[in-house]
Amino acid sequence: MTTAADYSEKIPNNVDLHEDRRLQRALESWQPNFLNWWESMGPTLPTQDVYLRTAMNVGRDGWAHFGHVAMRDYRWGIFLAERDPGRQIGFGQHIGEPAWQQVPGEYRSELRRLIVIQGDTEPASVEQQRNLGATAPSLYDLRNLFQVNVEEGRHLWAMVYLLHAYFGRDGREEAEELLHRNSGSADAPRILGAFNEETPDWLSFFMFTYFTDRDGKYQLGTLKESAFDPLSRTCEFMLKEEAHHMMVGTTGVDRVVERTAQLMVEKETDDAGPHGAVPLTVIQKYLNFHYSVSLDLFGGETSTNVANYYTAGLKGRWMEPRRKDDHKLGDDAIMVDAMVEAEPGTQSIGQIEVSALTGLNTDLRREYIEDCQSGVKRWNKILADAGLPHRLKLPHIAFNRKVGAFAGIEATPDGELLTAQEWQRRSSAWLPTDVDKTHVRSLMQPVHERGKIAAWIAPPRQGINGKPFDYEYVHLA
Ligand SMILES: [Fe+2]
Numbered sequence: 001m002t003t004a005a006d007y008s009e010k011i012p013n014n015v016d017l018h019e020d021r022r023l024q025r026a027l028e029s030w031q032p033n034f035l036n037w038w039e040s041m042g043p044t045l046p047t048q049d050v051y052l053r054t055a056m057n058v059g060r061d062g063w064a065h066f067g068h069v070a071m072r073d074y075r076w077g078i079f080l081a082e083r084d085p086g087r088q089i090g091f092g093q094h095i096g097e098p099a100w101q102q103v104p105g106e107y108r109s110e111l112r113r114l115i116v117i118q119g120d121t122e123p124a125s126v127e128q129q130r131n132l133g134a135t136a137p138s139l140y141d142l143r144n145l146f147q148v149n150v151e152e153g154r155h156l157w158a159m160v161y162l163l164h165a166y167f168g169r170d171g172r173e174e175a176e177e178l179l180h181r182n183s184g185s186a187d188a189p190r191i192l193g194a195f196n197e198e199t200p201d202w203l204s205f206f207m208f209t210y211f212t213d214r215d216g217k218y219q220l221g222t223l224k225e226s227a228f229d230p231l232s233r234t235c236e237f238m239l240k241e242e243a244h245h246m247m248v249g250t251t252g253v254d255r256v257v258e259r260t261a262q263l264m265v266e267k268e269t270d271d272a273g274p275h276g277a278v279p280l281t282v283i284q285k286y287l288n289f290h291y292s293v294s295l296d297l298f299g300g301e302t303s304t305n306v307a308n309y310y311t312a313g314l315k316g317r318w319m320e321p322r323r324k325d326d327h328k329l330g331d332d333a334i335m336v337d338a339m340v341e342a343e344p345g346t347q348s349i350g351q352i353e354v355s356a357l358t359g360l361n362t363d364l365r366r367e368y369i370e371d372c373q374s375g376v377k378r379w380n381k382i383l384a385d386a387g388l389p390h391r392l393k394l395p396h397i398a399f400n401r402k403v404g405a406f407a408g409i410e411a412t413p414d415g416e417l418l419t420a421q422e423w424q425r426r427s428s429a430w431l432p433t434d435v436d437k438t439h440v441r442s443l444m445q446p447v448h449e450r451g452k453i454a455a456w457i458a459p460p461r462q463g464i465n466g467k468p469f470d471y472e473y474v475h476l477a
């Protein structure tokens with residue numbers, strides 16, 4: 001069965017909102033607060049309208065509609081993937097039982113916590129990206145930025161719906177808090193570290209959508225397996241939208257690398273900086289930064305909380321149905337990264353064996369790292385195709401970590417241990433410095449003219465929804 005959204009309602013949805021007056025009223029009273037938040041914390045560049053995709057439907061034959069809309073009138077709706085009435089729990093102690101349509105009392109606070117943590121990241125990225133419109137390299141890129149922003153806004157709606165519909169009064173309070181916390185705020189910051197970092201320029205934006213949005217993809221992938229069916233269906237639908245965010249990041253970095261490589265060849269130099277592009281060394285530093293802060297988002301190498309979530313059925317593994325084991329993991333083990341004492345008195349980077357359940361964060365982080373590797377491979381192919389010997393790479397897992405086994409140590413991108421003093425002295429070679437950031441920002445002169453593109457980035461290979469690059473994607477105010 002395919003349920004089309006009712007667009008005559010204030011809040012477009014495919015969850016039969018009109019049948020639950022209480023819930024409808026709760027969401028209708030949250031809606032103006034959301035719009036206030038969007039106006040005060042959302043995109044700052046004034047626009048008339050933007051060529052945007054709006055989710056309409058969850059069916060196979062087209063789920064979205066494209067058209068020019070004023071962003072404030074964007075129809076942020078509530079969409080769950082189609083329900084499978086026979087769905088069974090796929091892992092943990094309740095494996096084989098019917099999926100839950102309501103929240104079991106004993107898991108209420110854990111489920112609420114998982115939803116709040118996911119929900120908090122969605123508006124955070126909109127806040128982080130709010131000023132980027134002013135320096136967009138093209139109307140195509142500007143449109144993609146706004147597409148990501150409105151969809152992250154919709155993802156906030158998705159989580160707020162779950163809080164309002166299934167968690168009563170505490171859910172409503174949490175929904176308010178999601179609008180009160182702000183990225184980088186001293187008093188009420190966002191919950192996770194990477195979402196309090198700045199996204200001050202477009203290279204950061206592309207790295208963020210590649211590495212940090214990709215963390216989101218993996219988190220949603222584990223929640224999609226949840227025994228709590230409404231959460232599972234919500235995340236499944238969000239993943240459709242995330243695919244576009246991944247594309248923006250992947251091809252964004254592609255195009256920066258392509259332009260840099262082009263100038264390196266043309267000017268016969270290792271440093272494209274003076275020629276109006278981002279130097280390859282700076283691209284590597286941005287990559288190092290965004291990758292390492294995104295690794296932190298997966299939490300410690302071992303976690304008893306996550307083991308309990310899994311056993312309870314709240315949060316599964318990436319691609320759980322494809323795993324060839326008992327989906328309970330009671331007797332299994334996994335090697336996780338750790339600081340080990342190879343010789344008495346000296347710590348070194350190594351691995352230890354722990355139960356597979358407590359090592360689930362490591363399992364998910366490894367899936368993510370493998371996926372990140374595919375981006376680096378693409379970017380290196382661009383360099384190789386240009387005839388350049390230079391290569392980008394992912395830094396070592398212990399590099400620049402603030403969470404987990406390597407939080408207390410310093411290591412080079414090659415995984416060599418450093419003292420704190422050595423780190424102080426050398427880290428400017430691996431992480432963006434103020435000089436690097438200022439240079440990157442100086443390149444980012446806005447190009448808001450139809451069909452034109454900034455000098456530091458190559459044009460995209462394709463437009464959006466079959467439209468050409470020089471399409472009028474955005475009408476500025
Ligand atoms: Fe999202």
Ligand SMILES: [Fe+2]
Nearest residue numbers: 213216242245
């Ligand atoms: Fe996203």
